[in-house]
Amino acid sequence: MTVDTLSAAKHLCEKSHWSLSNLKLQKVLYIAHMMHLGQFGMPLINGYFEAWDYGPVEPKLYHHVKAFGREPVGPVFGLVADVSDPVASDVLDRTFDRLSNMTPGQLVGVTHWERGAWARYYNPRVRGVLIPNDAIRSEYRERITHAE
Template identity: 30%
Template sequence: MPSSIDAAKFFLAQANEDAGDLVSNLKLQKLVYYAQGFHLAVFGSPLFDEKIEAWTHGPVVPSVYHHYKHHGSGSIPFPTDFDAEVFSAEQIDLLNEVQQIYGQYSAWRLREMTHEEAPWKNNFKAGALNLEIPKDEMQVFFKDLVK
């Protein structure tokens, strides 16, 4: 099974820095969240095992956040160690679709979108830290989007 870092590297490898595609940690978090949600909906299983939490700025995969936090709010460079072979062909297709649909949006727009969605809204509590967004709630929400 791929890790959340593998999923993050997939999205970073898709970015075209020369064309102005800059991926910050905030944007990366949302892309990885959408990948997990749609994977749960389409395949009935998680793309990766790591938990997703409801933070102030939307869903966050803590392991991905901590891996890239040294970039601050700036763009994260192309990964030199990305290995697409950790994904099945079906997973690559799903990740490409997530990139095509959600990768066009700014980090801030993605943040706003996730704030309107049930998985984050139902699990974020101001002042509470590290509240997990249950995978089963994500699966139910994203299944409705896939229909």
């Protein structure tokens, strides 16, 4: 089951005790989305990612929390529903737990992987380039193969 982008972001922010910056939130959400696509064959969120300078970004989420700049995202998801799907919740929790100790810069490095979806679609002269879910799923497969 696909969940609302802002619901997934709210879940991650709550799990972090509101310590995630916009940049770190974007990267953790992207990696969770990739894990869900790779493991279950369907998207985690109902949004989409674009190839921006600092890696994959979900534009709706970015604009919702951009006022926080580099500071931790505060509780701005008041009327946003909680994630009710236990599989989605588990993927978000496991991803957060694996990545919570990484800095935003380290996460940018992970998402800038030369064989990943972001690298295939990033063009510094063009804004709004969509990273297709098929490419994100392929990145998951490539990372699994590369890790073996």
